[in-house]
Amino acid sequence: MNNKIYRFAWLAILVFGLFATACSDDDPADTEAPTALIGSPVAEMVYQRGQSIIVSAGFEDNQALSHVEVSISEASELKGWDDPWEETETIELSGKSQSLSSYVLFGEAIPMEIKSGSYKLEFLVVDMELNYTKYDIALTIE
Numbered sequence: 001m002n003n004k005i006y007r008f009a010w011l012a013i014l015v016f017g018l019f020a021t022a023c024s025d026d027d028p029a030d031t032e033a034p035t036a037l038i039g040s041p042v043a044e045m046v047y048q049r050g051q052s053i054i055v056s057a058g059f060e061d062n063q064a065l066s067h068v069e070v071s072i073s074e075a076s077e078l079k080g081w082d083d084p085w086e087e088t089e090t091i092e093l094s095g096k097s098q099s100l101s102s103y104v105l106f107g108e109a110i111p112m113e114i115k116s117g118s119y120k121l122e123f124l125v126v127d128m129e130l131n132y133t134k135y136d137i138a139l140t141i142e
Helices: 002-022
Strands: 035-040 045-047 054-060 065-079 087-092 097-104 116-127 132-141
Touching: 035 116, 035 132, 054 065
Parallel strands: 045 132
Antiparallel strands: 035 054, 054 097, 065 087, 065 116, 116 132
């Protein structure tokens, strides 16, 4: 009788061990945030209404990129009668690295009917595990 109990216990331990190793996640969780090297636009660049903002940048992650969300908003007091320019665009990324070259941001030129002054361009780079890094670039629109 004791032999049967020992065999059953041994079999239960063996089966549990097999399930535990088969279901374990050998890959550690991705906690490393993605990075970007933004060549253009550069900080303190001056743009005119009607001109396009051209982006040239490289994005990298240790596992897999997801997207970059780019937004523009007022940074300080603006001049003029029109509304400030506020826009957001999400650019899908894939793989461990991806580049944008001569990419026209927001798909259009800077609107003519916006206030002039200091704006903040924000790049939020996100990987598949939702780790992120934020980059801010100050620019002026006249």
